[in-house]
Structure formats: structure tokens, C-alpha cells
Amino acid sequence: MTSPILEMKNITKEFPGVKALNNVSFKVAQGEIHCLVGENGAGKSTLMKVLSGVYPHGTYTGDILYNGQAQQFRGIADSDKAGLAIIYQELALVPEMSVYENIFLGNEIRNGFLVNWNETIKRASEMLKKVGLTVNPATKVKDLSVGKQQLIEIAKALSRDVKLLILDEPTAALNEVESDNLLALLRGLRDHGVTCILISHKLREVFAIADSVTVLRDGQTIITLDAKKGEVSEAAIIKHMVGREIENIYPRREKIPPGEIVLEVKGWTAFDTLLGRDVLKDVRFNVRKGEIVGFAGLMGSGRTELAHSIFGNPDGYHLKGELAIKGRKAVFGLPEDAIRAGIAYVSEDRKGDGLILSQDVKQNISIANLRELASRGVVNANAEIKIANQYKGSLNIKTPSVEQKVVNLSGGNQQKVSLAKWLFVKPNVLILDEPTRGIDVGAKFEIYTLMTELVKQGMSIMLISSELPEVLGMSDRVYVVAAGRIAGELPISEATQERVMQLATN
Amino acid sequence: MFFQNLQKTLRQNIREYGMYIALFVIMLIFTITTEGVFISSRNLSNLLNQTGYIAVLAVGMTLVIVIRHIDLSVGFLAGFLGAIAAVALVQWNLPVFVVIPLVLVLGAIAGLITALPVAQLGIPSFVASLAGWLIYRGLLLLVTEGTGTIIIPDATFNALGNSYIPDLPEMAFLPGVHKITLLLGLIGIVFFILGQVNDRKQKQAYNFEILPMDLFILKLVFVSAIVGAITWVLSGYNGLSWTVVIVLIVLAIYHFITTQTVLGRHIYAVGGNPEAAELSGINVKRIIYVVFGSMGMLSALSGILFTARLQSATTTAGTLFELDAIAAAYVGGVSAAGGVGKVIGSIIGALVMLSLTSGMNLMGIGIAYQYVVRGLVLVAAVIFDVTTRGKGR
Incomplete structure (x- = not known):
């Protein structure tokens, strides 16, 4: 040398x-x-x-x-x-x-x-x-x-x-x-x-x-x-x-036979007008009832773009292809439409586009589903506090009160507020984009346990994560995304870190 | 214990109470320097009437700034629509009760037009409304060019800017005092107390955090005293003017919308974080249209109040109204970063700015110094806002 x-x-x-x-x-x-x-x-x-x-x-x-x-x-x-x-x-x-x-x-x-x-x-x-x-x-x-x-x-x-x-x-x-x-x-x-x-x-x-x-x-x-x-x-x-062992922080759960297909996407192509190129190419996948489907891949491989394009396309991509909810074709012009169809999206970027930091915990939890708390357009403020306190309890959000501003909470608790907001929408399909990024192990474990609970109740979860052990530890099935395409689909029994990495890096 | 609680509550709500304290201090100073003239019934009544047409603009501007936009066109839009009202009354001979709704609708449409490029193409509202500023200034000249100032003979219309609500016939009891005003003030206080007590009961039923009893009573007494004092002073002159009544109604409606309704929440969510709001299923474009549409309508109202006050439409009506409204909103605690600000605050802000003008006029301070002082107060208010942000809750 x-x-x-x-x-x-x-x-x-x-x-x-x-x-x-x-x-x-x-x-x-x-x-x-x-x-x-x-x-x-x-x-x-x-x-x-x-x-x-x-x-x-x-x-x-x-x-x-x-x-x-x-x-x-x-x-x-x-x-x-x-x-x-x-x-x-x-x-x-x-x-x-x-x-x-x-x-x-x-x-x-x-x-x-x-x-x-x-x-x-x-x-x-x-x-x-x-x-x-x-x-x-x-x-x-x-x-x-x-x-x-x-x-x-x-x-x-x-x-x-x-x-x-x-x-x-x-x-x-x-x-x-x-x-x-x-x-x-x-x-x-x-x-x-x-x-x-x-x-x-x-x-x-x-x-x-x-x-x-x-x-x-x-x-x-x-x-x-x-x-x-x-x-x-x-x-x-x-x-x-x-080469690290998967730590045993993933709660065990009973395998249940997968249910009907609740979300299906075929020939899904998204053209980003700002970048001037396709960010998604001919993507095809499905999600069944009561299933956690992992989406592995490297940063920039197109997983978040995929989630956004399904969730009412707020970025204004030119979309081609088919999207079906419970077998029925659906077209969403805005996130509003996707939410009505039972889809929820927990953003990877809590501070950027997930939470309203200047508002308090209860306002952040209720914002996506205010209509449920309102009659004739008037919000019932007391019912709102009550709901927020329920989620504070069930998700163990550590905050002195639900009137605390979200900006003052730790990352893990902010993530829980973000989750609570979307659980309050009561979705059929919950898209989690990097749900444990930047939060400590304790909060991670709580979020994994919650995910297990939710699928037991019949919810379906799309888990997008760059942490491979997390995807492998939680999912029933894994799609590997690379360069805007689905590079492969693996049943969890065949999904090893080596295999996923190989698909993701080619 | 009591003082600890008081201190804590004050500290937590310093932003909210700051401008009330500022207004109080300013009024106190002018009362002293003018040996009581400032606080006289006549001066206070005039002050409130002068604030009217800026106050309604400030209410609309609050929401525009809350959603991180600006509307510079409102001044000349108010002037132009005021002139339209004058033309409709004088040249078209339309009755007042047709003219006013017509002009309000025109205002709302003008607001929607300003919002169109902003919402659809993402054009900065500064530019879109600057174009509006030029256009409405031109249109105002076009309308008033031929005739010059248009004098309005219609007494009903002019009453909006000049007259006071009627009173009971003069009687031995409390001579020289406007009794209906006093009565309305009293009713207002009763409603306020009942509402607060009811709210407290509900909160208790839900087991929520509430103010300690002594502080709660202090708050009731304090607010009641202020409302009572203002009513008393006003009833000593001519009572409530129609302008003040209109401003109070606008304030009540907007306060209700912003604090109690889904629409209000959506507006503040869009201001707090537009991307998050969109991902939460809020139609951001719709909110932009609603807020600018309301701004346009309030501009029309401002134009009506101003024209009625002058009893005529002039070629320069509305000049610099937009900047007064923007200043009032900032002084009233609206945050330039978006998502924060109350309509009541902006009204207080408008009062602060007008009090400065009125007080300095009474003291005989030259107009040159007045601008400098108002500029300093504006800067001080924003510095206060920035430095207290994030403290309390």
C-alpha cells in the first residue's frame, strides 16, 4: 500500500x-x-x-x-x-x-x-x-x-x-x-x-x-x-x-391466513414533471386484509413516491395504471379522496409534512377527521379533548396535557401523535412510511406492538422502511423496490437480508 | 397561591394578553398627557368610528396572513367598490338594501379573482394582489374621473358611517345617557358571564383542567369591568354608532368561525403547515379561495363604511388602507410565519394604531413624528411576537 x-x-x-x-x-x-x-x-x-x-x-x-x-x-x-x-x-x-x-x-x-x-x-x-x-x-x-x-x-x-x-x-x-x-x-x-x-x-x-x-x-x-x-x-x-442479529424486539404474532385483497395496483407509472422523469415504472402489488406488507429498498428507490401517488397524489405526478380498492377501480384526485376510501398515510417526515408543529396535540390528532367531531360545521371542543386523551392513554403519548404544542414533544411522542391522527381516521389500509426513524428502542417496540394489534383487528399495513431488520421482523410479505420498480416479491420465509439487498442493489 | 396562579396564567398567555396590556398602557399615557381629553366620551366614540373601516379589513387580513399570503389590493378595492356603491345609489337610483348586498357580492368575486392565479398556478399573492392594487386604482379613477367626487344624498346609507343607534325617549332617569347602549352593554356582560360559567361546567363534567375559582372570578370581573367602562363612556356621548355595531357583528362571526368551526380549523392548519394540511385531506386550494373571497367581501364592507362616513366617493378613497390593515394584524399578534393569529387581536391592533394617531393629534404632535412613532410601535410589536414565540403554550 x-x-x-x-x-x-x-x-x-x-x-x-x-x-x-x-x-x-x-x-x-x-x-x-x-x-x-x-x-x-x-x-x-x-x-x-x-x-x-x-x-x-x-x-x-x-x-x-x-x-x-x-x-x-x-x-x-x-x-x-x-x-x-x-x-x-x-x-x-x-x-x-x-x-x-x-x-x-x-x-x-x-x-x-x-x-x-x-x-x-x-x-x-x-x-x-x-x-x-x-x-x-x-x-x-x-x-x-x-x-x-x-x-x-x-x-x-x-x-x-x-x-x-x-x-x-x-x-x-x-x-x-x-x-x-x-x-x-x-x-x-x-x-x-x-x-x-x-x-x-x-x-x-x-x-x-x-x-x-x-x-x-x-x-x-x-x-x-x-x-x-x-x-x-x-x-x-x-x-x-x-451482519447483525435481529434483536428480539419484534412482537411475535399468530399467523392468520391472509384475507381478501383490499388494495391492488397494476401498471402504475408516475411521471414527475419537476424532475422530468418517471419516478415509478410499471409498479404492481397488492395488500390483503389483516396483512403487514413490507416495502424494502434503498433511499430514493421510489417507495415514498409510491405511497404519495396512491394517497391522492399531492405531488401532482402524471399517473398511469390502475388502482383498485376492494376490487373496485378508484381514482383519487386529492388526499381527501384517499382518506374517504379508507387509506391513511403516516408521513416519513413528521416535521415537514406530517404534523403542524405550532398546534397542540389535540388539534393534530383531530385534523384529518374533524367532521366526526363536528355537527353542522361546528367542532365540539370538549369531545375533541376527550378523544385526544383516549389516544394519549392508549398509545402512551408522554405529554403533560393534550394542549401541549407538538413542537415541545420528543421524536417518539411526535410519531405517536402522528399515528393517533391517522388511527382516528379509522382506515382499512394504513401506510407507515419510516415509522420508527429517529426514535428510541422503547418507542419502537410500542409502535411494533401497536401494529400487531391493528392487523389483528383486520387493518392492513403497508410498512415502508429502510431498516431491513424492521421490515423482515414485522412483515408477512416483502416487496423490494429499486429504481422506481418492484424488483421482487418475497414471502417472509424466503426474505433474508442478503436476498433483499441483492434485489435492492441491482 | 392566588398570586402564583395569576403569575403562571399570565406567563403562559403572555402573547395573548400582551396587546391588551399595550392598548391599556397607550390609552393610559394619552389620557394623562391630554389631561383626560383622550378618554372623553366624544373622543373615544370618534376613535372607534374611525377604526371601523380599517378594523373590518384587519379581520380579513388576519386570515390571509394566517394562511401565509398577503393581499395588497384591498385598499383600492374598498375605494373602488365604495365608488360603485355611490354610482349605484346616485346614477342608477338603486335602493340601499339592493346596493349593499350587490357591492358585498362584487367584493367577494374580486377576492376570488385575486385567489385564482394564487391557487391554480402558485403565483405569489404579493404579485397577484399588487396587480389588483394597480387595476382597482385605475378602475376607481375611471369611475370617479367624469364626475369627480360623487356626493351621496341617501340618508340611510350615510347613517352607516355617521349615525348612532336610536335611544329611548329622554326621561328623568339618567339624563344625557344613552340608555339602549347601556342596556346592550349590560346584556353583553350577562351573556359573557353565563357563557363562561356554562363552559366551565362542561369542562368540569369532562374532568378537564380549569382555571382556579379565584382566577376565574377575577377574569369575569375584569372583562365585565372593561366592557362596562367602555359602554359607560360611550353612552355618555351618542351611544353606539352603526359602524361599531357592524364591526362587532363581523368580529363575532369571524371569531366564531375561526375558533369553533371545521372551516376555521382547516384555515389554521393550512397556515401552520400547508403540506401536512394537504396530506390530512384538506383541500388547500379551496381554503385559499375562501380566505381571499372573504377578504374581498370585507374590502367591500370597508368601502361602504368609508364612503358612508365621507358621504361621498372620492378619487383617492382607500389609499394605504391595505398597509394600515396589515400593520394592525401584525401589531395584533398575527405571526408572519403563518398559522398563528386571532381576529380579536387584529381589532385590538387596529385600535392601538388608531389610538396612537388620535392621541398624538390631541397632543398636537406633527404628522411626521406620528409616522415614526407608529413605525416604532409596529416593529416593537413584531419583536415582542418573535421573542415570546414558543414560550408558554
Whole structure:
């Protein structure tokens, strides 16, 4: 192994209540492509944020050695100066600006107080040639495809004389041809001496390009594999990624024979007008009465989009295909219609689009079903408090009173309020999108127990989760979603973490 | 124990009580500096009448700001519709009881038109209503251009802005006092107490948290005293004006809608988090139409009150009303972040702003300083709002 360009030693980073990184060590050799893999929440992005100074020196413990020297980055500007560049999944380009303006944004070529635009355009053209992109530098970035925008980001990094390039899931939004082009470019950069750290969920890609692979799991380094020694294989990576026992927090339940089909979707395609591409392609699945159906897949695979598209399509996708509730064709123009048809959707983003944080617990619980509490449009405030108190009791929501504002509750209790709101709607099909994200184990267990209760009473649950053990521990049946398609359907007896990962990453 | 409870309740509701305290302090200061002229029956009566046409706008604006929008067109819309009312009365010779509903309906339609691009295309309401501001200003000029100021001879119509409710014939008992006003005030107090007692009983039946008895009585006495004092002062001049009666009715209706109905809840949910509201099955577009439609209707009402007060339609009617209404709403505790604000608060806000004008006029302070002081009060109110947010509940 040549001398390491980067060495991160014993990095520990804590957030309130969570150890995101626990004594992580990570070494990258000069001039290699080093892949960083792990499940969602394993700590990959946090590690890269520590490295690039987004989490400044002092907010973590441990040492960063770069070119053999200890570094104390206080912000992105510091790491930038040292020749580090990080490219995020969400691109940091200004869509309304031209390609050349974007490439030199924040690093303008000056002529005294003025920007030297001629020199800028000339240098930008050179950078574009380096990344193999043939576009007019005066084109606005918003008029380029995502793949080309990605290349602009790399050109921007190259313009700053980057030595270590970090890419966070660069191919997540790219098609196959674009991905292959990008990988070829990275190989070319490596041959010109640029070291590269690549975070990716696509193991096929990792296998194709990596010189070495480091696996993170639960905020810890598990192993570093060397490709030259033949250690890198898909099977080996998956084994290390998921190699944890399923903790016994999933309540046992009696298997009941599945009932009639309550929700069925066929040939379901959704076109996102903002992204300009299909986010769902020819999706087909069904949900039976009294069943928990798991939807596994990686982030960005289209599971939330699927839930939204069924739940009255609030994002305004162009939909094609058929949706049937209890065998009858249904068309929902708004979430309102879906709720009337007996569907409820507990959002993955409680703070973003799940709860109204400025309102209190009782108002959040009642909002989706106020009509039940009202006569002739007038809400019975006392009945509302009573209902809220019932759910406070049955879901064990920890709050001094139902008149407490939701913003003051902990994540787990907020999630319970969100659940209570949708249970009050009394749905037939309950869609849970990441129901346990960011909440502690105790609250998780309570939510699992509640799910078990609900299906016993005849409700059907669609469980969307990025936590594989959760999907496998709770579901009767699992669909694996990848790139907007159903990559496979597995009965729970055949669903192993390895099998699901294989389907999800191909 | 009593003072601890009082302190706790005050602290929990500091946002809500803040503007009442502010209004009280401002009135007190002006009463002292004008040696009692400010609090005289005549001045207070005038003050309330002047507040009327801004107050109804502020009520509508409250809801617009609550759903995170703004409507700049309301001032000239009020002016324009006031002129339409004048034309309808004078040139078309329509009777008053036709003209008023007609103008209110026109106002609601104008509001819906402003809402159309906002709801359907997502155009910022600032832009859509700025276009309305220009358009209605033009239309107002168009209507009044030929004739100049249109004088309205109709006494019934003008009464809305100038006259007072009738009284019993003069008698020996309480000479010079407007007895019907006094009676209405008394009835109001009785209804308030009965309602509060009833509410408390219901809450007890459900085993809910209630104010301690001593605080409850304090609240009843306090509110009754204020209502009583205002009625007493007003009944010493001409009694309740029709303007004040109309504002009270609008306030009662909107207070009821916002606090008691499903529609009100939906409006505040859309303001609190539009995405969550939509996912909760609320038709966000419909709410935008309803709120802007109501704003348009209240603009029409404001135009009617203002035109009636001047007994004529002028070419500049409605100038800057929108900014006064917006200021009143912010001073009254409406949050720029959306989802928070009460219609009563905005009325108080309007009173605060008008009290400042009236008080400073009485003190002989120049108009230049008046603008500066009102600006400072507006900023202070919003700073208070931001810094107390999240405290209490």
C-alpha cells in the first residue's frame, strides 16, 4: 500500500442521544478509488461531514491526518483550501446560472474588483474538456440533465485543483449509460493522481470500480477490503453490511391466513414533471386484509413516491395504471379522496409534512377527521379533548396535557401523535412510511406492538422502511423496490437480508 | 397561591394578553398627557368610528396572513367598490338594501379573482394582489374621473358611517345617557358571564383542567369591568354608532368561525403547515379561495363604511388602507410565519394604531413624528411576537 493521503483515527461524533460515529478509523491510500458502503444510517455521510469540516473541529473527537499532517478544519472553506472537494447527492449548483458561472462560483477569477469573464469562460471550457462534456459554457445549468450537472460539479472541483474528491451517491439519479460514463471518468481522474472516495449503494458499481472498500455499520468500521487481494465481492460486502442479529424486539404474532385483497395496483407509472422523469415504472402489488406488507429498498428507490401517488397524489405526478380498492377501480384526485376510501398515510417526515408543529396535540390528532367531531360545521371542543386523551392513554403519548404544542414533544411522542391522527381516521389500509426513524428502542417496540394489534383487528399495513431488520421482523410479505420498480416479491420465509439487498442493489 | 396562579396564567398567555396590556398602557399615557381629553366620551366614540373601516379589513387580513399570503389590493378595492356603491345609489337610483348586498357580492368575486392565479398556478399573492392594487386604482379613477367626487344624498346609507343607534325617549332617569347602549352593554356582560360559567361546567363534567375559582372570578370581573367602562363612556356621548355595531357583528362571526368551526380549523392548519394540511385531506386550494373571497367581501364592507362616513366617493378613497390593515394584524399578534393569529387581536391592533394617531393629534404632535412613532410601535410589536414565540403554550 502506498502512503495514505488520508487517515481518520478514532473518530467519535455524538448527536443528542445518539452516537452517530463510534471510534471510526478510516484510511485512504494515495491515488486509489476507495468505496465507503453501509446501510442507511450507518454513519457514512456523517463521517464525510466530519472530514469536510461541515462538523467543525471540536464537535467530534479523534484525529484527521491529511498528507501526514493533522488537520483542524473549521468549515468547508478550510477543507476546500486543502484540496478536498465533496459532491453531495443533492447538487449544489445554481440552476439559473450558466455553466461557467457555476464552475467558478465562490472562486471567481478576478481582475481587480471585477470578474474576468473572458478568462473564466476559457478556463471553464478547459475544465469541461477534462470531464468529457461538450456543452456550451454559457448554457444555464437548469437546462442540463442530472448526469451532466454531476459532471459540472466535478469540473467545479477540478477547477479548484482538487486532490481528494468525495462523491456521495453520485449515480443515484443517473441512468446506466450516464453512470458508466461517470465511472470511466473517475478512473481517468485516478490515473491523473486524484484520489477518490465514493459512497454508493449500488454494489455492482462498487465491485466494478473500487480499489478498496470500507464497510461501516452502526457507526463503526467493520472491515476494509482490498480488491487486489481479491477480497472484494458482492457477497462479502453484503455479509459485512448487514451482519447483525435481529434483536428480539419484534412482537411475535399468530399467523392468520391472509384475507381478501383490499388494495391492488397494476401498471402504475408516475411521471414527475419537476424532475422530468418517471419516478415509478410499471409498479404492481397488492395488500390483503389483516396483512403487514413490507416495502424494502434503498433511499430514493421510489417507495415514498409510491405511497404519495396512491394517497391522492399531492405531488401532482402524471399517473398511469390502475388502482383498485376492494376490487373496485378508484381514482383519487386529492388526499381527501384517499382518506374517504379508507387509506391513511403516516408521513416519513413528521416535521415537514406530517404534523403542524405550532398546534397542540389535540388539534393534530383531530385534523384529518374533524367532521366526526363536528355537527353542522361546528367542532365540539370538549369531545375533541376527550378523544385526544383516549389516544394519549392508549398509545402512551408522554405529554403533560393534550394542549401541549407538538413542537415541545420528543421524536417518539411526535410519531405517536402522528399515528393517533391517522388511527382516528379509522382506515382499512394504513401506510407507515419510516415509522420508527429517529426514535428510541422503547418507542419502537410500542409502535411494533401497536401494529400487531391493528392487523389483528383486520387493518392492513403497508410498512415502508429502510431498516431491513424492521421490515423482515414485522412483515408477512416483502416487496423490494429499486429504481422506481418492484424488483421482487418475497414471502417472509424466503426474505433474508442478503436476498433483499441483492434485489435492492441491482 | 392566588398570586402564583395569576403569575403562571399570565406567563403562559403572555402573547395573548400582551396587546391588551399595550392598548391599556397607550390609552393610559394619552389620557394623562391630554389631561383626560383622550378618554372623553366624544373622543373615544370618534376613535372607534374611525377604526371601523380599517378594523373590518384587519379581520380579513388576519386570515390571509394566517394562511401565509398577503393581499395588497384591498385598499383600492374598498375605494373602488365604495365608488360603485355611490354610482349605484346616485346614477342608477338603486335602493340601499339592493346596493349593499350587490357591492358585498362584487367584493367577494374580486377576492376570488385575486385567489385564482394564487391557487391554480402558485403565483405569489404579493404579485397577484399588487396587480389588483394597480387595476382597482385605475378602475376607481375611471369611475370617479367624469364626475369627480360623487356626493351621496341617501340618508340611510350615510347613517352607516355617521349615525348612532336610536335611544329611548329622554326621561328623568339618567339624563344625557344613552340608555339602549347601556342596556346592550349590560346584556353583553350577562351573556359573557353565563357563557363562561356554562363552559366551565362542561369542562368540569369532562374532568378537564380549569382555571382556579379565584382566577376565574377575577377574569369575569375584569372583562365585565372593561366592557362596562367602555359602554359607560360611550353612552355618555351618542351611544353606539352603526359602524361599531357592524364591526362587532363581523368580529363575532369571524371569531366564531375561526375558533369553533371545521372551516376555521382547516384555515389554521393550512397556515401552520400547508403540506401536512394537504396530506390530512384538506383541500388547500379551496381554503385559499375562501380566505381571499372573504377578504374581498370585507374590502367591500370597508368601502361602504368609508364612503358612508365621507358621504361621498372620492378619487383617492382607500389609499394605504391595505398597509394600515396589515400593520394592525401584525401589531395584533398575527405571526408572519403563518398559522398563528386571532381576529380579536387584529381589532385590538387596529385600535392601538388608531389610538396612537388620535392621541398624538390631541397632543398636537406633527404628522411626521406620528409616522415614526407608529413605525416604532409596529416593529416593537413584531419583536415582542418573535421573542415570546414558543414560550408558554
